[in-house]
Each structure stands twice: as C-alpha cells, then as structure tokens.
Amino acid sequence: MNVWFRLLTITICISPLTSALAQDAAAKEPTARSNVLEEVYVTARKRTEKLQETPVAVSALDADALAEAGITAITDLQQSVPGLQFGESGSKTPAIFIRGIGQREAAAVLDPGVGVYLNGIFIARQDSQLLDTVDTQTIQVLRGPQGTLFGKNNTGGAILVSTREPDLESLEGSLLLRPGNFGRRDAKFSGNIPLVEGKVGLRFALNSKRSDGYFDNRFDGGTFGDEDRVAATGRLLWDVSETFSVDVFSYWSRQDELSTGISCLLQNPESNIAQLRYPNRPDFADACAASAAAVDDRELVVNRADSRIAMDTSIFALTLNWALSDDYELKSISGLSLQNNIVRNDDQDGTEISAVNNGSIALNSTLEADGEPVPEEERMQFSQELQLNGAAFSDRLQFTLGAFASLETIDDNPFAQLIGPKGLGGIRPSTACAAGSPALGALCVGVDDGFVFPLATFLATRSNLENKSWALFAQGSYELTEYLSLTVGGRYTYEERERDLTIFEIDHQEYGQRLSSFGFPTSYISQAGFYSPVPVPIFDQIGQNIPDLPVIVRESRDVKQADWTDFSPSVTLSMVAPGEWLDTMNLDSFMVYATYSEGFKAGGFEPRGPELVPFEPEQVNNYEVGVKLDGLNSRLRFNAALYRLDYEEIQVRVAEQGERISDIYLFLSNAGLATVQGLEMESTLVLGNWFLQGSFSYTDASYDEFMGQIVIPGQGQDTVDRSEEDFALVPETTYSLAVMYQWMTPIGLIMPRLAYYHRDELFTGIDFKAVEYESSYVDALDMFNARLSWIPSETFRLTAFVDNLADREYFKSGFSVSAALGAATLVQGNPRTFGLEVALDF
Numbered sequence: 001m002n003v004w005f006r007l008l009t010i011t012i013c014i015s016p017l018t019s020a021l022a023q024d025a026a027a028k029e030p031t032a033r034s035n036v037l038e039e040v041y042v043t044a045r046k047r048t049e050k051l052q053e054t055p056v057a058v059s060a061l062d063a064d065a066l067a068e069a070g071i072t073a074i075t076d077l078q079q080s081v082p083g084l085q086f087g088e089s090g091s092k093t094p095a096i097f098i099r100g101i102g103q104r105e106a107a108a109v110l111d112p113g114v115g116v117y118l119n120g121i122f123i124a125r126q127d128s129q130l131l132d133t134v135d136t137q138t139i140q141v142l143r144g145p146q147g148t149l150f151g152k153n154n155t156g157g158a159i160l161v162s163t164r165e166p167d168l169e170s171l172e173g174s175l176l177l178r179p180g181n182f183g184r185r186d187a188k189f190s191g192n193i194p195l196v197e198g199k200v201g202l203r204f205a206l207n208s209k210r211s212d213g214y215f216d217n218r219f220d221g222g223t224f225g226d227e228d229r230v231a232a233t234g235r236l237l238w239d240v241s242e243t244f245s246v247d248v249f250s251y252w253s254r255q256d257e258l259s260t261g262i263s264c265l266l267q268n269p270e271s272n273i274a275q276l277r278y279p280n281r282p283d284f285a286d287a288c289a290a291s292a293a294a295v296d297d298r299e300l301v302v303n304r305a306d307s308r309i310a311m312d313t314s315i316f317a318l319t320l321n322w323a324l325s326d327d328y329e330l331k332s333i334s335g336l337s338l339q340n341n342i343v344r345n346d347d348q349d350g351t352e353i354s355a356v357n358n359g360s361i362a363l364n365s366t367l368e369a370d371g372e373p374v375p376e377e378e379r380m381q382f383s384q385e386l387q388l389n390g391a392a393f394s395d396r397l398q399f400t401l402g403a404f405a406s407l408e409t410i411d412d413n414p415f416a417q418l419i420g421p422k423g424l425g426g427i428r429p430s431t432a433c434a435a436g437s438p439a440l441g442a443l444c445v446g447v448d449d450g451f452v453f454p455l456a457t458f459l460a461t462r463s464n465l466e467n468k469s470w471a472l473f474a475q476g477s478y479e480l481t482e483y484l485s486l487t488v489g490g491r492y493t494y495e496e497r498e499r500d501l502t503i504f505e506i507d508h509q510e511y512g513q514r515l516s517s518f519g520f521p522t523s524y525i526s527q528a529g530f531y532s533p534v535p536v537p538i539f540d541q542i543g544q545n546i547p548d549l550p551v552i553v554r555e556s557r558d559v560k561q562a563d564w565t566d567f568s569p570s571v572t573l574s575m576v577a578p579g580e581w582l583d584t585m586n587l588d589s590f591m592v593y594a595t596y597s598e599g600f601k602a603g604g605f606e607p608r609g610p611e612l613v614p615f616e617p618e619q620v621n622n623y624e625v626g627v628k629l630d631g632l633n634s635r636l637r638f639n640a641a642l643y644r645l646d647y648e649e650i651q652v653r654v655a656e657q658g659e660r661i662s663d664i665y666l667f668l669s670n671a672g673l674a675t676v677q678g679l680e681m682e683s684t685l686v687l688g689n690w691f692l693q694g695s696f697s698y699t700d701a702s703y704d705e706f707m708g709q710i711v712i713p714g715q716g717q718d719t720v721d722r723s724e725e726d727f728a729l730v731p732e733t734t735y736s737l738a739v740m741y742q743w744m745t746p747i748g749l750i751m752p753r754l755a756y757y758h759r760d761e762l763f764t765g766i767d768f769k770a771v772e773y774e775s776s777y778v779d780a781l782d783m784f785n786a787r788l789s790w791i792p793s794e795t796f797r798l799t800a801f802v803d804n805l806a807d808r809e810y811f812k813s814g815f816s817v818s819a820a821l822g823a824a825t826l827v828q829g830n831p832r833t834f835g836l837e838v839a840l841d842f
Contacts, residue, residue: 030749030791032742035686036634044142046149046400052628055574055593057143057641070787070801073132079736079757081141082680082697087729088813088827092260092309093127098143100676100701100730101156105653109465111601115154118161119249121317121335122152124381124408128313134231135190135205137164144622145599147568148475148489151385151404155599155620166201166237167192173842180835183212204234214830215261215300219352222304224261230254247319256310261300262825264291264350267773271822272661277426277452278353279543287351288823303347303354310343328390339379350825354421363416363460369548381408399476408467419457419662422546426452426539427530451533456511457662458549460504461607468496487572495602496563503557503610507550514547529660560605560612570597588630595624606667615668621646635686645676655767655817664820672705689742696735701727708768725771726763733760748792757783770816775824778811799837807832
C-alpha cells in the first residue's frame with residue numbers, strides 16, 4: 001500500500017507538468033527513432049571508429065539504449081550482450097565472465113579475469129566492479145583477451161564505462177525518479193554548468209538506489225536482497241587551447257547492505273560439517289531442510305548478524321590531451337583509487353546454525369571480544385598511463401604506443417572462518433571413534449546421545465599486500481590495400497606480488513578452562529585436535545552463552561614475494577568489401593576479420609591454513625574469425641564471431657578438507673589446461689516502426705587437465721581427476737530477443753518493449769564431489785521483461801516497467817561444497833518487480 005501511495009502521489013504531482021509539456025509539444029515534439037540503423041561509434045582501439053569497421057568483437061550501448069533496455073547497473077548487461085555472464089555468491093560481488101573466462105571468487109586479493117574501466121581507469125579489485133549507471137554515456141563490452149591497447153592485461157575481455165563529457169555551451173539538468181514495489185525508491189540527478197563559455201564546463205551527477213529487499217528471513221528478521229547505495233560523479237573539462245585540454249574526473253560511492261542471503265540444499269549428510277553437533281542448535285541436516293523448505297515461500301533462514309556488505313570507494317582521475325599535430329595526439333591518464341569502511345561477511349551455510357561464518361565480522365568480533373586491536377582494511381591504487389596515438393603514410397598507418405604503471409597496496413585485509421556459532425562445534429563419539437577404526441566407531445554409536453567432544457575452529461588471517469605492475473604496449477593498423485588491413489600489436493608486462501600474512505590461533509588450553517566453567521571439567525587433547533567429552537546437556541548449556549575464543553596472534557607468520565614477465569602478441573587481418581562486392585551481395589557494408597591474440601593474468605599467493613601457497617599466472621591463446629554486415633538499406637545489422645581459446649594454468653577456487661574434521665580450506669589453485677570454443681551473434685532489424693534486437697552465445701568449455709588434491713582426515717592426501725567437470729557459472733547457451741514498437745500519437749510517442757532472455761543451466765561446484773549431485777546445477781532460466789514508455793516531449797519520459805514478468809522462481813548462482821559442507825548454497829533470483837520511471841530534462 002505504501003508503494004502504491006507513492007506511485008499515486010508522483011502521478012498526481014506530474015500531471016500538471018505533463019499537461020504543460022503537452023501544450024508545448026509544438027515547440028518540443030518528441031523525436032522518434034529513425035527507421036534505419038544509425039551509425040554506432042566505438043573506441044575499442046583507442047580511436048573513434050565505426051562499429052561495423054572495427055575488427056573486434058565488441059558490443060556497444062549508448063545512454064539511449066541503456067535507458068530503453070532499463071539497464072541501471074553493469075550486471076543488467078548479461079541479458080543483452082552475448083558471451084557475458086555474471087555470477088554471484090553471498091558477497092554480492094559480480095563474478096564477471098566473458099567467453100567462459102573470469103574469476104568467481106570475490107576476494108580482494110585476486111585479480112579479475114575481466115577488466116572494468118571507468119573513463120580509462122582500471123578497477124583493480126573485483127568487489128569494486130559493481131558500478132551503477134550514474135551518468136553513463138556509453139558502455140562497451142570487448143570480448144576476448146585485451147592487452148595490446150589497455151593499461152592492464154585482460155584474459156577474458158574488458159568492459160569500458162564512459163561518463164558524459166561536460167558541455168561547454170549549455171546549462172542543463174535532468175532528474176530521474178524510479179519508485180516501485182518492494183520499497184524501490186531510486187533517484188538520479190545530474191547537471192551541466194558552462195563555467196566559462198566555450199572553455200570550461202562542469203558536469204555532476206548523484207545517484208541513489210534504495211530497496212527494502214525481496215526475501216524475508218524467518219530466523220532473526222530482516223529482508224535480504226536489499227539495496228542501499230549512493231554514488232556521485234563530477235567531471236570538469238577545460239579546453240586550455242585548441243591543442244591542449246584538461247579533464248578532471250571524480251567518483252564516490254557508498255554501499256551498506258545485507259549480503260546476499262543464500263539457501264541450503266542438503267547433498268551429502270556424511271560430510272564433515274554435517275556430522276558435527278552444534279550447541280543448542282539443530283543438526284545441520286535438519287537446519288538445511290528448513291532452509292530448503294523456505295524457498296517455496298521465497299524466504300530464507302540465515303543469520304542476519306553474520307550477513308553484511310559495505311564499502312566506500314573514491315576515484316580521482318586527471319586526463320591530459322595534447323594534439324601535437326594533425327597526426328599525433330598524446331594522452332596522459334593518472335588515476336587514484338581508495339577504498340575504506342569495508343565490511344565483507346557471509347553466512348555461508350544458509351541455515352540458522354551459523355555453521356560456516358566467513359568474513360571481516362567473524363574476525364573482528366572475535367578479536368574485539370579478546371581485547372585485541374582491530375585495524376581497518378584500507379586499499380589504495382595509483383596508476384599512470386601514457387598513450388601516443390598517431391597516423392603516418394598518408395593515414396594508411398594508424399597506431400597507438402603506450403606505457404602503464406601501477407602501485408597498489410591493501411592493508412589489513414581480513415579472512416576468517418568460524419565453524420559453528422562463535423567457532424564452537426562438537427564431534428559425536430561415533431565419529432571420533434571411527435577415526436581409529438570403523439568397527440570402533442560402530443561401538444561408540446550407543447553413546448552419541450549422551451556425550452560430545454567439543455571442537456573449537458578459528459581459521460583466520462590478516463594480510464598486507466603490495467602489487468606492482470608496469471607494461472609497454474603498442475598496436476598498429478596498416479592498410480595493405482584500399483580494402484585489406486593488417487593490425488599487429490604486442491605487450492610486455494612486468495608484475496610483482498608481495499604478501500605478508502599474519503595468522504590467528506586459538507589458545508586451546510585457556511579455552512578449555514572457559515568450557516570447564518560450565519560445571520564439567522574438560523581439557524584439550526592436542527593429538528586429536530579437540531576436547532575431552534562433556535555430557536550433551538552441558539554442551540547445550542554452553543550454547544546459551546558461548547565463551548569467547550582466546551586468540552594467539554602470530555605477526556608476519558609467512559611472507560612471500562614473486563614476479564613475472566610476459567609478452568602478449570596479437571595480429572588481425574581484416575577485409576572491408578569494395579562497392580562492387582556489396583552490390584553483388586545486396587549489402588550496405590561487409591567486413592570479415594581473423595584474429596590471434598594472447599592474454600595473461602599474474603599469479604600470487606593464497607593462505608592454505610597457516611602458510612601461503614603460490615598459484616601460477618594463467619595464459620590464454622585466442623583464435624577468432626568474425627563477420628560484420630549491414631543490409632536491407634541499413635535496416636539489418638548482423639555481427640558474429642567464432643572463436644577458440646587455449647586456456648592454460650587456469651586460476652580456480654577450490655575447497656579442500658584439512659587434517660581436522662572442521663577444516664575447510666578455500667584457496668586459489670591452477671587447474672591445468674582447458675579448451676573453450678564458441679559462437680557469438682548479435683543482430684538488429686528495423687521494420688518500419690518495429691525494432692528487433694537479438695543475441696546468441698554458445699560456449700563449449702571443457703577441461704583437458706584438472707587434477708585436484710583431497711585430504712582424508714587421518715589418512716593423508718590423495719589426487720582426484722576433475723577434468724570431467726563443467727566450467728563453474730558458465731552456461732553453454734544463452735540467447736535474447738527484444739521487440740520494440742514506436743507509435744507516434746497526438747499525445748506523444750508511445751514505445752512498448754518486450755524482452756526475452758534464456759540461459760542454460762549453471763554448474764556451481766567448488767570441490768571434487770559437487771559433480772555427483774543434481775542440486776549443484778542451477779536450472780535453465782527463461783525470463784521476460786516489459787517496458788512501456790510515453791514521451792510527450794523531448795524533455796519528459798514516463799515509463800512503466802515489469803521485470804520477471806512471469807514471476808519465475810529460480811536460482812541465479814551459488815556454490816556447492818559437497819565434500820566438506822555437504823550442501824549446495826544457492827542464491828534465489830529476484831521475484832516479479834514493477835514500478836515507474838519518471839525522467840525530466842530541463
């Protein structure tokens with residue numbers, strides 16, 4: 001009722017305004033889209049080119065296209081761009097994949113597989129890549145390795161986000177309001193001020209996204225799926241002279257929300273975590289079943305106190321442009337990025353137990369309770385890029401020379417894993433006895449209801465990292481003939497990583513005394529890794545007031561440093577069809593190209609228990625052929641690319657069992673070899689006032705070699721072949737179709753739009769056993785979205801929208817740790833949402 005009241009209020013408020021706009025329609029009539037395709041220009045090769053003459057697999061959307069499709073964040077792009085997929089775990093961090101290559105893990109210490117650039121500034125950490133479209137002019141998605149033209153090497157591809165440039169002549173403003181159900185209340189305001197006419201202009205924007213959330217939590221309240229984000233941008237452009245300009249850009253954002261609530265689907269009741277008892281809590285199997293049952297009502301059963309995500313981000317950029325001559329331009333891009341007030345914590349088991357609690361809250365609350373200092377995580381990156389763009393030989397050669405350097409520091413980056421509430425679990429006597437022999441375990445079953453062996457688990461680290469990078473890159477395109485061009489590029493990269501690891505351990509003797517204070521003496525059995533047994537009633541009594549963990553701090557327990565160098569070449573041969581060919585083929589334009597390119601992503605170090613283990617750089621070799629054409633008198637556009645990727649030393653997140661029953665080690669490893677091959681297609685067709693847009697992607701991703709290590713408690717390590725697994729979070733097939741009609745009426749332009757999106761099933765497994773369970777696969781998805789816009793003048797737009805029109809219930813992502821946790825923990829997709837968009841330009 002509250003939402004409908006807001007909608008009614010807004011409608012009443014804008015009615016006089018729309019009436020005035022209708023009266024002024026003769027002077028400012030809305031402009032319908034042309035019934036032929038307009039030229040699209042891209043900067044994928046560091047210069048402005050026509051999309052259909054650029055031999056790169058790139059999708060480009062300008063501000064109008066983003067508004068028509070209702071795209072408000074980069075995560076919305078996957079329903080329009082082929083080969084692009086976003087995954088999500090508890091942290092709401094977008095795991096971006098292009099052509100099956102990406103990084104699913106949200107850890108701040110890992111490089112993304114897909115580079116995101118905001119006005120030329122590389123967003124270094126994956127959990128900072130969730131960009132809302134604050135004042136966006138264009139978004140370009142480049143598929144395939146991108147290294148010879150960009151500051152940072154990218155193995156999967158790149159997403160280029162550009163904001164609007166200031167207008168040096170006009171005073172302008174715009175306002176967008178977006179109320180909807182589930183407490184949706186978005187607002188965006190932007191303005192443009194010519195400070196010195198023709199010389200200096202300032203553009204600014206403020207964007208607020210608010211939503212109460214979609215999924216009620218049965219356990220301790222709260223509504224998950226909420227949004228609480230605010231972002232602001234400012235951009236100052238100064239044309240100092242005809243040959244020199246200064247562009248100053250700033251971006252600030254704040255996010256403070258509940259993390260993504262996840263649902264638990266039991267898979268393996270014999271898993272280690274499922275075998276544990278939890279004080280004054282239900283068994284894991286029962287708690288997981290209650291979580292799964294809540295899915296039918298689109299509800300959750302999780303710990304709200306363990307579920308929070310927050311971060312402040314600031315970006316400052318200075319871009320200098322010198323037109324050295326008619327043929328040469330020098331550009332300098334300096335960027336500074338800062339992140340603080342960071343909270344990343346997830347209830348990773350998706351139940352009321354808090355069986356697995358990961359993140360900064362888990363660490364900091366434990367340290368605070370024990371009187372230890374809690375420093376705040378802070379991140380800084382400074383980057384400097386120089387580009388020289390030029391032409392020679394009567395413009396037959398177009399080239400870019402560049403240099404890039406960056407320094408990044410991450411201070412006090414936390415990781416913690418508590419198994420059980422406040423780190424306390426318990427081992428059944430039968431489980432403890434079975435570690436000695438199966439027969440002994442069977443004899444101990446009789447006392448399972450009487451006693452329990454307490455077990456305290458606190459896997460926690462804090463890291464300081466320093467990442468250094470510099471590179472030289474170059475690319476040139478030479479017109480061999482009027483219709484044939486050769487593009488050759490190369491990049492030399494140097495990467496250095498250093499990590500200083502502090503670990504936190506439990507003072508087990510002190511914790512034993514704290515447990516004994518509940519009236520039953522217990523002591524730590526160091527050989528076994530748990531405490532002497534206590535009666536179950538005493539154990540449950542402890543669960544009503546669980547003692548804090550006493551902590552031992554080991555500063556700089558492990559320090560590792562390494563560096564790598566790489567040379568990544570690329571070569572493209574492209575042909576633009578001459579006029580006589582076009583006449584014969586009855587086409588308006590036709591281009592075909594063939595590309596070979598390489599990508600590189602640096603290695604690093606990840607904690608595996610108390611020590612840092614290295615992971616190697618990954619390499620990608622890309623073979624690609626593509627075609628682009630316009631036909632039907634500029635009413636049809638069709639672009640397609642066929643590719644094969646040879647993928648080596650793939651960096652994948654794995655889960656391993658430790659020596660103790662409660663140890664779950666999550667770290668990055670290398671999967672060996674894989675082959676990814678596929679097909680991408682995009683098409684636009686204009687039929688009078690009808691506009692049809694379609695996309696298709698087929699991705700055949702398979703491991704050629706993936707050997708994993710497993711640990712069997714009490715028996716040691718073993719090797720398992722995981723090469724038959726599917727790529728995680730990568731669908732085999734996706735396709736989309738959007739149909740829009742423009743109808744010019746006496747009261748203005750009316751534009752209905754219906755969009756359909758299909759995605760095949762997704763594999764969510766992390767460990768070796770997940771492939772054995774059907775629930776490790778997220779079902780295929782079919783989604784309909786609808787929009788209806790009324791544009792009575794060029795300065796006003798009113799749009800009604802409905803997303804997930806059929807109110808489809810589905811899981812959109814998640815992860816399955818089937819051996820140790822014994823469950824798939826999946827993210828529910830959003831239900832049907834609807835609302836209005838009111839846009840006013842002035």
